[in-house]
Amino acid sequence: MNITTSPDVISRSSVNITPGYMSGFGNSFETEALPGALPIGRNSPQRCAYGLYAEQLSGSPFTAPRGSNERSWLYRIRPSVKHSGRFVQVDAGLWRTAPCFEQEISVEQLRWDPAPIPNADMTFLQGVQTMTTAGDANTQAGMAAHVLLITQSMVDQHFYNADGEMLFVPQQGSLRFVTEFGRIDAEPAEIVVIPRGVKFRVELTGGPARGYLCENYGGAFTLPERGPIGANCLANARDFLTPVAAYEDKDTPTELFVKWGGQLFRTTLPHSPIDVVAWHGNYAPYKYDLRTFSPIGAIGFDHPDPSIFTVLTAPSETPGTANIDFVIFPERWMVAENTFRPPWYHMNIMSEFMGLIYGVYDAKPQGFTPGGISLHNMMLPHGPDREAFDHASNGELKPVKLTGTMAFMFETRFPQRITTHAANAATLQDDYADCWKGLEKRFDPNKP
Ligand code: FE2
Numbered sequence: 298m299n300i301t302t303s304p305d306v307i308s309r310s311s312v313n314i315t316p317g318y319m320s321g322f323g324n325s326f327e328t329e330a331l332p333g334a335l336p337i338g339r340n341s342p343q344r345c346a347y348g349l350y351a352e353q354l355s356g357s358p359f360t361a362p363r364g365s366n367e368r369s370w371l372y373r374i375r376p377s378v379k380h381s382g383r384f385v386q387v388d389a390g391l392w393r394t395a396p397c398f399e400q401e402i403s404v405e406q407l408r409w410d411p412a413p414i415p416n417a418d419m420t421f422l423q424g425v426q427t428m429t430t431a432g433d434a435n436t437q438a439g440m441a442a443h444v445l446l447i448t449q450s451m452v453d454q455h456f457y458n459a460d461g462e463m464l465f466v467p468q469q470g471s472l473r474f475v476t477e478f479g480r481i482d483a484e485p486a487e488i489v490v491i492p493r494g495v496k497f498r499v500e501l502t503g504g505p506a507r508g509y510l511c512e513n514y515g516g517a518f519t520l521p522e523r524g525p526i527g528a529n530c531l532a533n534a535r536d537f538l539t540p541v542a543a544y545e546d547k548d549t550p551t552e553l554f555v556k557w558g559g560q561l562f563r564t565t566l567p568h569s570p571i572d573v574v575a576w577h578g579n580y581a582p583y584k585y586d587l588r589t590f591s592p593i594g595a596i597g598f599d600h601p602d603p604s605i606f607t608v609l610t611a612p613s614e615t616p617g618t619a620n621i622d623f624v625i626f627p628e629r630w631m632v633a634e635n636t637f638r639p640p641w642y643h644m645n646i647m648s649e650f651m652g653l654i655y656g657v658y659d660a661k662p663q664g665f666t667p668g669g670i671s672l673h674n675m676m677l678p679h680g681p682d683r684e685a686f687d688h689a690s691n692g693e694l695k696p697v698k699l700t701g702t703m704a705f706m707f708e709t710r711f712p713q714r715i716t717t718h719a720a721n722a723a724t725l726q727d728d729y730a731d732c733w734k735g736l737e738k739r740f741d742p743n744k745p
Contacts, residue, residue: 317480318538322520322583328479329372329575330542340370349574350376356492356517356580367492367517369578371477374546375568380496380553382564387554390423391718394460394559395430395439395514400717406677407715408729409722411668414469414505418449421499422456422554422561425510428670428719429650431711432620434460434514434559438613439711440621442650443510444670447472450500453550455570457496459557461512464609464623465489466705468654468668470506472499477573478581479540485654486703488623489584490518490609496553496570497582507668509652511707515620518609526593532608536589539581545569587625587654587703595633603640603706618710622647626658626704632696639689642680648713649673649706656702660685664732671729675712683735 319326329335334349336342341351349372356367393399412426424446432439445465465472467485474481474489476497483489485508491497520532547569555562585608593605603624611621631638639660651658651671658665660681665671673679681689719725 317541318584319541320535320538322534322537323579324539325577325579326539326581327575327577328542330544331574334372334542334575335577336372345372347574349373352376354494354578354580356494365516365519367578367580369478369576369580371573372575373477374544374572374574377570379568380566380570382553382566384555384562384564387561387563389556389561391426391716392443392556392561393427393430393441393716393718394434394512394556395441395714396433396435397427397430397714397716400715400720402712402714403720404674404677406671406673406679406730408665408671408726409669409719410724410726411666412444412446412507412722412724414446414507415448419446420449420451420454421445421447422451422454424448426718427716429672429713429715431648431709431713432514437514437516438620439514440611440707440709441512441514442707442713443512445506445508445510447499447501447506451498454552454554455496455498456554456556457494458491458512459494459555460559461514462493462517462611463491464511464513464518465491466509466511466652466654467506468508468652470501470508471503472506472508473502474499474582475571476540476582477571478576479543481538481540481582481584483584486588487584487586488608489582491582492517492580495582498571509670509705509707511621511623513611513621515611515613518611518621518623521604521607521610521622530591530593531605532585532590537583537585539583542573542575544574545571547571587627587705590625590627592627592629594629594631595636598633598636600633600636600638613710619647619708620710622706622708624706624708626702626706628698628700628702630696630698634694636694637689638694638697639681639685642678644676644678645673646675647708647710648675649679649708650713651704651706654703654705656700656704658702658704659699661732664726664729669724672713672715680733682732686736
Protein backbone atom coordinates (compact mmCIF):
# COMPACT_ATOMS: atom_id res chain seq x y z
CA MET A 298 0.00 0.00 0.00
CA ASN A 299 1.39 3.38 -0.92
CA ILE A 300 -0.69 6.45 -0.18
CA THR A 301 0.98 9.69 -1.14
CA THR A 302 -0.77 13.04 -0.89
CA SER A 303 1.86 15.25 -2.53
CA PRO A 304 5.37 14.71 -3.86
CA ASP A 305 7.03 16.10 -0.77
CA VAL A 306 4.86 14.20 1.67
CA ILE A 307 6.27 10.92 2.92
CA SER A 308 5.13 7.66 1.48
CA ARG A 309 3.16 5.93 4.18
CA SER A 310 4.34 2.54 3.03
CA SER A 311 7.82 3.40 4.23
CA VAL A 312 6.86 4.41 7.73
CA ASN A 313 3.52 3.08 8.75
CA ILE A 314 1.86 0.05 7.21
CA THR A 315 4.86 -1.82 8.44
CA PRO A 316 5.03 -5.45 9.51
CA GLY A 317 5.75 -5.70 13.17
CA TYR A 318 3.47 -2.94 14.40
CA MET A 319 -0.17 -2.44 15.30
CA SER A 320 -1.87 0.86 14.53
CA GLY A 321 -3.79 2.99 17.03
CA PHE A 322 -3.41 5.03 20.21
CA GLY A 323 -4.31 3.49 23.57
CA ASN A 324 -6.15 0.61 21.96
CA SER A 325 -6.74 -2.66 23.72
CA PHE A 326 -4.14 -4.49 21.62
CA GLU A 327 -3.54 -8.23 21.55
CA THR A 328 -0.59 -10.04 19.99
CA GLU A 329 1.15 -13.41 20.22
CA ALA A 330 4.49 -14.63 18.87
CA LEU A 331 3.39 -18.28 19.09
CA PRO A 332 -0.06 -19.46 17.98
CA GLY A 333 -2.42 -19.97 20.90
CA ALA A 334 -0.11 -18.33 23.45
CA LEU A 335 -2.74 -15.72 24.27
CA PRO A 336 -5.62 -17.03 26.43
CA ILE A 337 -9.02 -16.39 24.89
CA GLY A 338 -11.85 -14.99 26.98
CA ARG A 339 -9.90 -14.80 30.23
CA ASN A 340 -6.71 -13.26 31.61
CA SER A 341 -5.44 -15.84 34.05
CA PRO A 342 -6.27 -19.45 33.15
CA GLN A 343 -5.35 -22.27 35.50
CA ARG A 344 -2.54 -23.26 33.15
CA CYS A 345 -1.21 -21.01 30.37
CA ALA A 346 -0.26 -22.43 26.98
CA TYR A 347 3.39 -23.38 26.40
CA GLY A 348 4.01 -23.35 30.17
CA LEU A 349 3.93 -19.55 30.27
CA TYR A 350 3.29 -17.45 33.37
CA ALA A 351 0.53 -14.81 33.35
CA GLU A 352 1.41 -11.41 34.81
CA GLN A 353 -0.33 -8.05 34.95
CA LEU A 354 1.55 -4.77 34.53
CA SER A 355 -0.47 -1.87 35.90
CA GLY A 356 0.37 1.62 34.65
CA SER A 357 -2.47 3.27 36.55
CA PRO A 358 -4.08 2.50 39.90
CA PHE A 359 -6.58 -0.35 39.61
CA THR A 360 -9.41 2.07 40.27
CA ALA A 361 -8.47 4.81 37.79
CA PRO A 362 -11.41 5.92 35.64
CA ARG A 363 -11.90 3.76 32.58
CA GLY A 364 -10.63 6.49 30.21
CA SER A 365 -7.25 6.67 31.96
CA ASN A 366 -7.01 3.10 33.25
CA GLU A 367 -3.90 1.41 31.85
CA ARG A 368 -2.79 -2.18 32.24
CA SER A 369 -1.55 -5.08 30.15
CA TRP A 370 -1.45 -8.84 30.65
CA LEU A 371 1.85 -10.47 29.76
CA TYR A 372 2.35 -14.18 29.08
CA ARG A 373 6.00 -14.84 29.70
CA ILE A 374 8.61 -17.54 30.11
CA ARG A 375 9.36 -16.40 33.66
CA PRO A 376 7.43 -13.99 35.88
CA SER A 377 9.15 -10.68 36.63
CA VAL A 378 10.01 -11.84 40.15
CA LYS A 379 12.59 -14.00 38.37
CA HIS A 380 13.89 -10.90 36.60
CA SER A 381 14.84 -9.36 39.88
CA GLY A 382 17.45 -10.00 42.54
CA ARG A 383 19.71 -8.34 45.06
CA PHE A 384 20.27 -4.90 43.68
CA VAL A 385 23.35 -2.82 44.33
CA GLN A 386 23.39 0.91 43.80
CA VAL A 387 25.61 2.07 40.95
CA ASP A 388 26.76 5.42 39.61
CA ALA A 389 24.00 7.08 37.62
CA GLY A 390 26.50 9.24 35.72
CA LEU A 391 24.93 12.52 34.65
CA TRP A 392 21.33 11.31 35.09
CA ARG A 393 19.53 13.49 37.68
CA THR A 394 16.02 13.32 39.10
CA ALA A 395 13.78 16.03 40.54
CA PRO A 396 13.92 17.48 43.10
CA CYS A 397 17.50 18.39 42.18
CA PHE A 398 18.86 21.55 43.72
CA GLU A 399 22.53 20.98 42.88
CA GLN A 400 22.68 24.23 40.92
CA GLU A 401 21.46 27.74 41.71
CA ILE A 402 18.61 28.55 39.39
CA SER A 403 19.44 30.91 36.53
CA VAL A 404 16.91 33.68 36.06
CA GLU A 405 17.79 34.16 32.42
CA GLN A 406 17.07 32.71 29.03
CA LEU A 407 19.58 29.99 28.18
CA ARG A 408 20.73 28.25 25.04
CA TRP A 409 23.14 25.41 24.32
CA ASP A 410 24.92 24.29 21.16
CA PRO A 411 24.55 20.62 20.23
CA ALA A 412 26.41 18.28 22.59
CA PRO A 413 29.25 16.64 20.62
CA ILE A 414 29.01 12.88 20.22
CA PRO A 415 32.05 11.46 22.07
CA ASN A 416 34.49 8.90 20.70
CA ALA A 417 34.27 6.89 23.91
CA ASP A 418 32.07 3.81 24.19
CA MET A 419 28.77 4.93 25.64
CA THR A 420 25.58 2.90 25.91
CA PHE A 421 22.16 4.39 26.60
CA LEU A 422 22.78 3.96 30.33
CA GLN A 423 25.96 6.03 30.20
CA GLY A 424 24.66 8.49 27.67
CA VAL A 425 21.84 10.21 29.56
CA GLN A 426 22.88 13.78 30.43
CA THR A 427 20.23 15.60 32.43
CA MET A 428 19.84 19.27 31.50
CA THR A 429 16.80 20.25 33.59
CA THR A 430 14.53 18.79 36.23
CA ALA A 431 11.09 20.00 37.32
CA GLY A 432 8.59 19.04 40.01
CA ASP A 433 9.25 16.04 42.21
CA ALA A 434 9.51 12.41 41.09
CA ASN A 435 8.50 11.31 44.61
CA THR A 436 5.10 12.94 44.19
CA GLN A 437 4.77 11.65 40.61
CA ALA A 438 4.66 15.19 39.21
CA GLY A 439 7.06 16.98 36.91
CA MET A 440 9.69 15.92 34.42
CA ALA A 441 13.34 15.88 33.45
CA ALA A 442 14.80 16.89 30.10
CA HIS A 443 17.90 15.02 29.02
CA VAL A 444 20.35 14.94 26.15
CA LEU A 445 21.04 11.41 24.93
CA LEU A 446 24.38 10.40 23.40
CA ILE A 447 24.91 6.77 22.35
CA THR A 448 27.94 5.23 20.66
CA GLN A 449 27.41 1.59 21.61
CA SER A 450 24.50 -0.86 21.77
CA MET A 451 23.50 -2.37 25.09
CA VAL A 452 24.67 -6.01 25.03
CA ASP A 453 23.48 -8.36 27.78
CA GLN A 454 22.11 -5.31 29.58
CA HIS A 455 18.52 -4.28 30.20
CA PHE A 456 16.83 -1.46 32.02
CA TYR A 457 13.54 -0.25 33.39
CA ASN A 458 12.53 3.07 34.85
CA ALA A 459 10.29 3.05 37.91
CA ASP A 460 10.43 6.86 38.15
CA GLY A 461 8.76 7.77 34.91
CA GLU A 462 7.60 7.22 31.40
CA MET A 463 10.23 8.06 28.78
CA LEU A 464 9.69 9.97 25.55
CA PHE A 465 12.66 9.57 23.20
CA VAL A 466 13.28 12.13 20.45
CA PRO A 467 16.09 10.84 18.18
CA GLN A 468 17.93 13.68 16.46
CA GLN A 469 20.79 11.86 14.75
CA GLY A 470 21.27 8.15 14.10
CA SER A 471 18.76 5.32 14.32
CA LEU A 472 17.79 3.39 17.43
CA ARG A 473 16.25 0.01 18.11
CA PHE A 474 14.32 -0.51 21.33
CA VAL A 475 14.16 -4.21 22.22
CA THR A 476 11.33 -4.23 24.77
CA GLU A 477 9.30 -6.83 26.62
CA PHE A 478 6.39 -5.95 24.31
CA GLY A 479 8.32 -6.19 21.03
CA ARG A 480 10.82 -4.28 18.93
CA ILE A 481 10.63 -0.65 17.87
CA ASP A 482 12.95 0.93 15.30
CA ALA A 483 13.13 4.71 15.26
CA GLU A 484 14.95 7.35 13.25
CA PRO A 485 15.07 11.15 13.53
CA ALA A 486 11.57 12.66 13.11
CA GLU A 487 10.09 9.68 14.93
CA ILE A 488 9.48 9.54 18.68
CA VAL A 489 9.26 6.52 20.97
CA VAL A 490 7.41 6.31 24.29
CA ILE A 491 8.38 3.61 26.79
CA PRO A 492 5.98 3.37 29.75
CA ARG A 493 7.15 3.25 33.33
CA GLY A 494 8.23 -0.26 34.39
CA VAL A 495 8.74 -1.71 30.89
CA LYS A 496 12.06 -3.54 30.49
CA PHE A 497 14.11 -2.83 27.39
CA ARG A 498 17.54 -2.33 25.89
CA VAL A 499 18.66 0.22 23.31
CA GLU A 500 20.68 -0.75 20.26
CA LEU A 501 22.23 1.31 17.49
CA THR A 502 21.24 0.44 13.95
CA GLY A 503 23.26 3.02 12.03
CA GLY A 504 26.19 4.74 13.69
CA PRO A 505 26.37 6.89 16.80
CA ALA A 506 23.18 8.58 17.91
CA ARG A 507 22.14 11.80 19.56
CA GLY A 508 18.70 12.70 20.80
CA TYR A 509 16.57 14.23 23.48
CA LEU A 510 14.71 12.40 26.23
CA CYS A 511 11.80 13.59 28.33
CA GLU A 512 11.22 11.68 31.55
CA ASN A 513 7.62 12.08 32.68
CA TYR A 514 7.12 11.53 36.39
CA GLY A 515 3.35 12.12 36.12
CA GLY A 516 0.40 10.46 34.46
CA ALA A 517 0.94 8.98 31.03
CA PHE A 518 1.12 10.98 27.83
CA THR A 519 -2.13 10.99 25.93
CA LEU A 520 -3.61 12.75 22.94
CA PRO A 521 -4.83 16.30 23.57
CA GLU A 522 -8.52 17.15 23.18
CA ARG A 523 -9.28 18.77 19.83
CA GLY A 524 -12.24 20.91 20.94
CA PRO A 525 -13.80 22.81 18.04
CA ILE A 526 -11.21 21.34 15.63
CA GLY A 527 -13.30 18.18 15.61
CA ALA A 528 -12.34 14.60 14.96
CA ASN A 529 -9.34 14.97 12.65
CA CYS A 530 -5.91 16.59 12.22
CA LEU A 531 -3.08 17.19 14.67
CA ALA A 532 -1.78 13.74 15.73
CA ASN A 533 -4.19 11.08 14.47
CA ALA A 534 -4.56 7.91 16.50
CA ARG A 535 -3.93 5.54 13.59
CA ASP A 536 -0.40 6.88 13.10
CA PHE A 537 0.77 5.59 16.48
CA LEU A 538 2.44 2.20 16.18
CA THR A 539 2.80 -0.41 18.92
CA PRO A 540 5.05 -3.45 18.36
CA VAL A 541 3.83 -7.01 18.00
CA ALA A 542 5.04 -9.55 20.54
CA ALA A 543 8.64 -10.78 20.13
CA TYR A 544 10.59 -12.73 22.74
CA GLU A 545 14.01 -14.14 23.55
CA ASP A 546 14.45 -17.58 25.13
CA LYS A 547 18.01 -16.89 26.17
CA ASP A 548 19.61 -18.53 29.20
CA THR A 549 22.77 -16.44 29.29
CA PRO A 550 23.67 -13.85 31.95
CA THR A 551 22.46 -10.28 31.61
CA GLU A 552 22.59 -7.23 33.84
CA LEU A 553 19.34 -5.55 34.78
CA PHE A 554 19.45 -1.87 35.75
CA VAL A 555 16.57 -0.14 37.48
CA LYS A 556 16.11 3.57 38.10
CA TRP A 557 14.09 3.91 41.28
CA GLY A 558 13.75 7.02 43.48
CA GLY A 559 16.30 8.91 41.43
CA GLN A 560 19.02 6.32 41.88
CA LEU A 561 20.34 3.60 39.62
CA PHE A 562 20.57 -0.02 40.77
CA ARG A 563 21.99 -3.15 39.16
CA THR A 564 21.48 -6.88 39.50
CA THR A 565 22.55 -9.86 37.42
CA LEU A 566 20.09 -12.33 35.89
CA PRO A 567 20.90 -15.73 34.42
CA HIS A 568 18.52 -15.14 31.50
CA SER A 569 17.02 -12.48 29.26
CA PRO A 570 13.99 -10.62 30.69
CA ILE A 571 12.71 -10.06 27.13
CA ASP A 572 10.63 -13.21 27.44
CA VAL A 573 7.02 -12.14 26.78
CA VAL A 574 5.57 -14.52 24.21
CA ALA A 575 2.12 -12.89 24.06
CA TRP A 576 0.40 -9.89 25.60
CA HIS A 577 -2.81 -7.92 25.51
CA GLY A 578 -3.86 -4.58 26.94
CA ASN A 579 -3.47 -0.83 26.55
CA TYR A 580 -0.23 -0.26 28.49
CA ALA A 581 2.59 -0.68 25.97
CA PRO A 582 5.38 1.20 24.21
CA TYR A 583 4.72 2.95 20.92
CA LYS A 584 6.27 5.13 18.25
CA TYR A 585 4.97 7.99 16.16
CA ASP A 586 6.30 9.70 13.04
CA LEU A 587 6.17 13.46 13.61
CA ARG A 588 5.85 13.97 9.84
CA THR A 589 2.35 12.50 10.00
CA PHE A 590 1.22 15.36 12.28
CA SER A 591 -1.38 17.42 10.42
CA PRO A 592 -0.81 21.02 11.52
CA ILE A 593 -3.58 23.56 11.83
CA GLY A 594 -2.92 27.29 11.81
CA ALA A 595 -4.08 30.74 10.82
CA ILE A 596 -5.64 31.06 7.37
CA GLY A 597 -6.82 34.66 7.91
CA PHE A 598 -4.84 36.79 10.33
CA ASP A 599 -3.01 36.51 13.67
CA HIS A 600 -2.03 33.12 14.88
CA PRO A 601 -3.26 30.79 17.56
CA ASP A 602 -1.30 29.83 20.66
CA PRO A 603 1.42 27.21 20.04
CA SER A 604 -0.75 24.67 21.89
CA ILE A 605 -2.25 24.12 18.44
CA PHE A 606 0.88 22.05 17.73
CA THR A 607 0.54 19.71 20.72
CA VAL A 608 1.32 16.10 19.79
CA LEU A 609 0.96 14.55 23.24
CA THR A 610 0.01 15.89 26.63
CA ALA A 611 0.60 14.52 30.11
CA PRO A 612 -2.23 16.08 32.08
CA SER A 613 -2.14 17.10 35.73
CA GLU A 614 -5.06 17.10 38.17
CA THR A 615 -5.87 20.67 37.03
CA PRO A 616 -7.73 20.76 33.71
CA GLY A 617 -5.73 22.46 30.96
CA THR A 618 -2.60 22.71 33.11
CA ALA A 619 -0.31 20.05 31.76
CA ASN A 620 2.39 18.27 33.67
CA ILE A 621 4.05 18.17 30.21
CA ASP A 622 3.00 19.16 26.73
CA PHE A 623 5.04 17.76 23.85
CA VAL A 624 4.71 20.31 21.06
CA ILE A 625 6.30 20.39 17.60
CA PHE A 626 6.90 23.05 14.97
CA PRO A 627 6.80 21.10 11.71
CA GLU A 628 6.75 22.01 8.03
CA ARG A 629 3.77 24.21 7.25
CA TRP A 630 2.50 27.06 5.12
CA MET A 631 2.45 30.62 6.48
CA VAL A 632 -0.37 32.55 4.82
CA ALA A 633 -1.76 34.98 7.41
CA GLU A 634 -2.41 38.50 6.10
CA ASN A 635 -1.31 41.70 7.87
CA THR A 636 0.21 39.55 10.57
CA PHE A 637 3.55 39.29 12.33
CA ARG A 638 4.03 35.66 11.42
CA PRO A 639 6.77 34.30 13.70
CA PRO A 640 5.96 33.40 17.31
CA TRP A 641 5.18 36.64 19.13
CA TYR A 642 7.00 38.09 22.11
CA HIS A 643 5.67 36.64 25.30
CA MET A 644 6.05 35.53 28.90
CA ASN A 645 4.59 32.27 30.08
CA ILE A 646 3.72 30.57 33.36
CA MET A 647 4.76 27.31 31.68
CA SER A 648 8.47 26.51 31.26
CA GLU A 649 9.68 25.81 27.74
CA PHE A 650 12.56 23.46 26.88
CA MET A 651 13.11 23.56 23.12
CA GLY A 652 15.11 21.36 20.80
CA LEU A 653 15.68 21.27 17.06
CA ILE A 654 15.67 17.94 15.22
CA TYR A 655 16.51 19.37 11.81
CA GLY A 656 16.31 22.53 9.75
CA VAL A 657 15.91 26.14 10.87
CA TYR A 658 13.46 27.44 13.51
CA ASP A 659 11.72 30.53 12.16
CA ALA A 660 12.03 32.69 15.29
CA LYS A 661 15.76 31.99 15.66
CA PRO A 662 17.49 31.67 12.28
CA GLN A 663 20.90 32.03 13.96
CA GLY A 664 22.47 30.25 16.92
CA PHE A 665 19.84 27.55 17.38
CA THR A 666 21.14 24.57 15.44
CA PRO A 667 19.96 20.96 15.12
CA GLY A 668 20.80 19.14 18.33
CA GLY A 669 20.82 22.43 20.27
CA ILE A 670 18.60 23.47 23.16
CA SER A 671 16.96 26.64 24.40
CA LEU A 672 15.34 27.09 27.80
CA HIS A 673 12.74 29.78 28.40
CA ASN A 674 11.82 29.24 32.00
CA MET A 675 8.69 30.30 33.84
CA MET A 676 7.89 34.01 33.35
CA LEU A 677 11.08 34.80 31.46
CA PRO A 678 10.44 36.93 28.36
CA HIS A 679 11.40 35.65 24.93
CA GLY A 680 10.54 36.00 21.28
CA PRO A 681 12.08 36.57 17.85
CA ASP A 682 15.58 37.97 17.61
CA ARG A 683 16.38 41.21 15.76
CA GLU A 684 16.95 39.52 12.42
CA ALA A 685 13.69 37.58 12.60
CA PHE A 686 11.79 40.69 13.73
CA ASP A 687 13.08 42.79 10.84
CA HIS A 688 12.39 40.06 8.32
CA ALA A 689 8.87 39.42 9.58
CA SER A 690 8.01 43.13 9.89
CA ASN A 691 9.15 44.09 6.41
CA GLY A 692 8.77 40.97 4.29
CA GLU A 693 6.15 40.65 1.59
CA LEU A 694 3.24 38.65 3.05
CA LYS A 695 2.83 36.17 0.25
CA PRO A 696 2.26 32.53 1.16
CA VAL A 697 5.52 31.02 2.37
CA LYS A 698 6.22 27.40 3.13
CA LEU A 699 8.52 26.57 6.02
CA THR A 700 10.24 23.47 4.73
CA GLY A 701 12.69 20.96 6.10
CA THR A 702 12.23 21.98 9.70
CA MET A 703 11.22 20.15 12.88
CA ALA A 704 11.58 21.85 16.26
CA PHE A 705 9.89 20.70 19.44
CA MET A 706 9.16 21.75 22.99
CA PHE A 707 8.87 19.96 26.32
CA GLU A 708 6.62 22.42 28.14
CA THR A 709 5.79 21.93 31.81
CA ARG A 710 3.73 23.70 34.45
CA PHE A 711 6.75 23.51 36.78
CA PRO A 712 9.87 25.70 36.75
CA GLN A 713 12.82 23.82 35.27
CA ARG A 714 16.01 23.75 37.30
CA ILE A 715 19.22 23.32 35.36
CA THR A 716 21.76 20.75 36.49
CA THR A 717 25.38 21.46 37.29
CA HIS A 718 26.24 19.63 34.07
CA ALA A 719 24.02 21.97 32.06
CA ALA A 720 25.41 25.05 33.82
CA ASN A 721 29.04 24.05 33.24
CA ALA A 722 28.67 22.55 29.76
CA ALA A 723 31.06 23.95 27.17
CA THR A 724 28.06 24.11 24.84
CA LEU A 725 26.28 26.75 26.98
CA GLN A 726 26.15 29.99 25.01
CA ASP A 727 27.11 32.96 27.15
CA ASP A 728 25.64 35.50 24.77
CA TYR A 729 22.17 34.09 24.05
CA ALA A 730 20.28 37.02 25.60
CA ASP A 731 22.24 39.34 23.29
CA CYS A 732 20.04 38.17 20.43
CA TRP A 733 17.45 40.71 21.58
CA LYS A 734 19.99 43.55 22.10
CA GLY A 735 19.45 44.96 18.65
CA LEU A 736 15.73 45.55 19.21
CA GLU A 737 15.91 49.31 19.55
CA LYS A 738 13.19 51.73 20.59
CA ARG A 739 10.96 52.37 17.59
CA PHE A 740 8.28 54.47 19.26
CA ASP A 741 7.50 57.86 17.73
CA PRO A 742 4.41 59.68 19.11
CA ASN A 743 4.28 61.75 15.92
CA LYS A 744 4.03 58.80 13.58
CA PRO A 745 0.79 56.88 14.12
FE1 FE2 B 1 7.43 30.61 24.37
